[in-house]
Amino acid sequence: MSRTNFDQLLEAGCHFGHLKRKWNPAMAPYIYMERNGIHIIDLHKTVVKIDEAADALKQIAKSGKRILFVATKKQAKQIVADKATSVNMPYVTERWPGGMLTNFPTIRKAVKKMANIDKMTADGTFSNLSKREILQISRQRAKLEKNLGSIADLNRLPAALFVIDVMKEHIAVKEANRLGIPVFGIVDTNSNPSNVDFVIPANDDASSSIETILDACCAAIVEGQEERKAEKADEAAAASQNEEDAAPARASRRRSTRARVEKAEAAPAPEVPAAEEKTAPATEEAPAAEPTEAPAEA
Incomplete structure (x- = not known):
């Protein structure tokens, strides 16, 4: 059963591509026709590609791994934040911090710095600082929260990247390709699909189009998470x-062992034969020497 259908995608406007003069020839297999100078995406292929991507996302979620959602364009920010939060996945909706994947340990240090500031607030260290220092640290904390707050619980590299508009997020895609992380992407007619592992050809500018595709993908992620819980329970x-x-x-x-021990304790101790006394052999008394008669006197 398909997770979406042709009519649903048509109503959401997923079929609208970019102007013909802005197209990328690599997207030719996914273009159905041109109308009024605008390319129309073949939604039959989009339905198939959404199902493929959703099945792969389901398996990743079932294995307990994380999927990082990336969308910094205005019309996609809030939708991605809401959908990613609903499935408990990390996301980036502000500026993509360069080297976030290829230089991940440094990003983790920045996240730990944010946690340290929170700890200072909790243990009362702030009360010993001047107003100027408190203001500077608070501003730093707000900046870190804005850029990295949504990935605070991402302790290791994600298992996959889900990108809205692979052309705008080309740095994120390149980093993922370099590390061998699979990329799922909504690809419009002006983008290059060659660097994306799971291509979803669709309109990446309309909010309704983005939301419809994310609904199908997030539903698959939830299914994977539920199956994981069920397997753990089993x-x-x-x-x-x-x-x-x-x-x-x-x-x-235990009873058998106890019975053997008790039987061994109750059994009488075997009699040990007394050692025979060694008596010295009686020695025969030598006969007393008879007195010799004295010689008679002459």
């Missing part, structure tokens, strides 16, 4: 059942 139940099944066997072994 594993826990199986482990519990195995524990219950093994308990009688362990109890039986």
